[in-house]
Amino acid sequence: MTGKPRVVLVDDHSMFRAGVRAELGDSVEVVGEAASVSEAIAVIRHRAPDVVLLDVHMPDGGGQAVLAGIGGGLPDTRFLALSVSDAAEDVIGVIRAGARGYVTKTISAAELAEAIGRVADGDVVFSPRLAGFVLDAFRDAPVVPSVDPELDQLTPRELEVLRLLARGYAYKEIAAELFISIKTVETHASNVLRKLQLSNRHQLSRWAADRRMV
Amino acid sequence: MLYRRDHYRIGGVCGGIADHLGVRVWPVRIVFVLLNIAGGLGLVLYVAFAIVLPRRPGADPRSKVPAWVEYLLAALTVLATFALVFDRLPARTVFVPALLACLGGALIWRQASSQQRDMWWRASRTSLLSSPTERGGRIRLAVGAGLVIAAAATVFAGRNVSIGLLQNVLLAVVVTLFGIALITGPWWVSMVGQLSDERRERIRSQERAEIAAHLHDSVLQTLALIQRNAGSSREVARLARGQERELRNLLYGEPSTPDQLAEALRQMAGEIEDAYAVTIDVVLVGDVRLDDRLSALVAATREAMVNAAKHASVATISLYAEVGASGVETFVKDRGVGFVLDEVGDDRQGVRGSIIGRIERHGGQVRIRSTPGEGTEIAIRMDR
Structure with missing residues (x-):
């Protein structure tokens, strides 16, 4: 990634868009904004940005609808989900729809800029909360026989990385802790994300609903 | 879902059924007419459908028949009924005053404002449905029962009252009651519907009130506190965070x-x-x-x-x-x-x-x- 990432902001609150734009300042180049799903699809198609900051909740469908609308049309555009909601089904839903990371709106400006940069470089962004959700979803539940069992389990190393992410460690700190390179940490994280997106273990789709009933 | 048609000739029943079944309206009408051979079953069914079937919600029902034709038909029906009853009924001396009283009552009912009607409606309901401890209801019940007993006594005490006459009177009463049920039927049905609508609305407004109470108690208070402490960023952050936690708990708890x-x-x-x-x-x-x-x-x-x-x-x-x-x-x-x-x-x-x-x-x-x-x-x- 050379130069500043080109970013499109999608959020139905103009005040929030203005705030993010001001906070990010010079660290990114904001090439477009959208306040609704249809507007977002049009702007993203037109500008083909590096990164889309995507609100999970919008009146006419939200982040998942935008991801569905774009489909596989723009392989070089990456999506970073941004939400005030902590609801597990929202988070897992938007990741499974294709977002490359999830952060909450209370994130600091510096952290957000870093997250955008990382997504633009093709890496994934795990907030501690997202890591916690994934750990919960892949937790000790029995695995049903499936086409690709590899997708339905996390390796011990991936679990270690996820635990450290959930504890609030940065990639650099994880690398130091596990005596591996930052690049390896990134690989583990993106493998976890891929499994989260592709795994067909039924817990993932039903998990969010189930755990609310416990 | 089966609805009556919005643009109708009589009640919109045949049209509604035809729409629902996806057929033309004429065959349905013919079936209803044919059913009358079985002792007027078609007519009874039609009236029952007209009472029970709802209109499409938010529809603006309009008759295809000009209004004056309807009024003419109604007037003719009423006159024919009068003539028939006046001719057949032996107690014609009672009938005319009773008819006039009914017409007068109907006029008063139409002139009354909806508030007055509500009041009367509630008053009439309290006599039967309220607990008998209520004083007004008790008195009304006693007077009504007394009148019924007195009427029965009068009828049986009169020596020249034959059993045949009694039968006729009873038949007339039953027919009248049936007619009233037919006329007021739709109103009763809609009344029941309104009651359940009201109940749903009440539940909804209760929920709204609960959320409003929460917003008021907690969110407005926090906002007020934030304005008062606007100088201290530490305090503002603390208040905002506390409120955020509370709202989260309420929404995604x-x-x-x-x-x-x-x-x-x-x-x-x-x-x-x-x-x-x-x-x-x-x-x-x-x-x-x-x-x-x-x-x-x-x-x-x-x-x-x-x-x-x-x-x-x-x-x-x-x-x-x-x-x-x-x-x-x-x-x-x-x-x-x-x-x-x-x-x-x-x-x-x-x-x-x-x-x-x-x-x-x-x-x-x-x-x-x-x-x-x-x-x-x-x-x-x-x-x-």
């Missing part, structure tokens, strides 16, 4: 009881946020019922977070708790000033007494890693 580990940790993090104006990122995986040892774990975790809030000079603290198959672990991490454990005096209760001592007494382990200038992480583990 997970059902949990305070005797569960997750809820205890969440509550505790909230209290510390309020007391020390810090943000605590709480990530919890799994849950378990609290026992003595886990309560000790929670208390030690609390101490670790209080220490971080008080001494680390940070705005954010991470708390991660995981319930595994072999034990429960909590991690409290900050990126603050850090400390060297050996330099902490033995007299300081915090770390040694409240965390290490307490946990080791209960058979758990504490691992403290702190680098001055980089931060601290306290890991506490309790085997199951």
Whole structure:
């Protein structure tokens, strides 16, 4: 990634868009904004940005609808989900729809800029909360026989990385802790994300609903 | 869903059924006419459908027949009925005054405002449906019953009353009641519908009131406090964070009881946020019922977070708790000033007494890693 990432902001609150734009300042180049799903699809198609900051909740469908609308049309555009909601089904839903990371709106400006940069470089962004959700979803539940069992389990190393992410460690700190390179940490994280997106273990789709009933 | 047609000739019943079945309207009409051969079944069915079937919600029903034709038909029907009854009924001397009284009553009812009608309606209902302890209802019931008995007595006391005449009168009464039921039927049905609509509306407005109460009690208060403390950013952050937590709980709150580990940790993090104006990122995986040892774990975790809030000079603290198959672990991490454990005096209760001592007494382990200038992480583990 050379130069500043080109970013499109999608959020139905103009005040929030203005705030993010001001906070990010010079660290990114904001090439477009959208306040609704249809507007977002049009702007993203037109500008083909590096990164889309995507609100999970919008009146006419939200982040998942935008991801569905774009489909596989723009392989070089990456999506970073941004939400005030902590609801597990929202988070897992938007990741499974294709977002490359999830952060909450209370994130600091510096952290957000870093997250955008990382997504633009093709890496994934795990907030501690997202890591916690994934750990919960892949937790000790029995695995049903499936086409690709590899997708339905996390390796011990991936679990270690996820635990450290959930504890609030940065990639650099994880690398130091596990005596591996930052690049390896990134690989583990993106493998976890891929499994989260592709795994067909039924817990993932039903998990969010189930755990609310416990 | 079966509805009556919005643009109708008589009641919109045949059209509605035709729409529902996806056929033309004429065959349906013919079927209804043919059904009349069976003792007027078609007519009865038609009237029953007209009463029971609802209109499409939000429809603007309009007759295809000109209004004057309808009025003419109605007038003709009424006149024919009069003539028939007047001709057949022996007690014609009673009939005409009774008819005039009914017409007068109907006129008064039409002239009355809807409020008055409501009042009358309620008054008439109280005599039968209210508890008999109500005074007005009791008196009305007594008077009504007295009148009925008096009427019966008069009828039977009259020597020249033949059984045949009595039969005729009874028949007339039954027919009249049936007619009234037919005329007022739609009104009754819509009344029942209105009642259930009202009930639903009431439930909805109750929910709204609950949310409004919450917004008022908690959100408006917080906003007022924020305005008063606008000068102190620390205080504003504390208030905003407290409100955020409360709203989150209301919106996405997970059902949990305070005797569960997750809820205890969440509550505790909230209290510390309020007391020390810090943000605590709480990530919890799994849950378990609290026992003595886990309560000790929670208390030690609390101490670790209080220490971080008080001494680390940070705005954010991470708390991660995981319930595994072999034990429960909590991690409290900050990126603050850090400390060297050996330099902490033995007299300081915090770390040694409240965390290490307490946990080791209960058979758990504490691992403290702190680098001055980089931060601290306290890991506490309790085997199951």
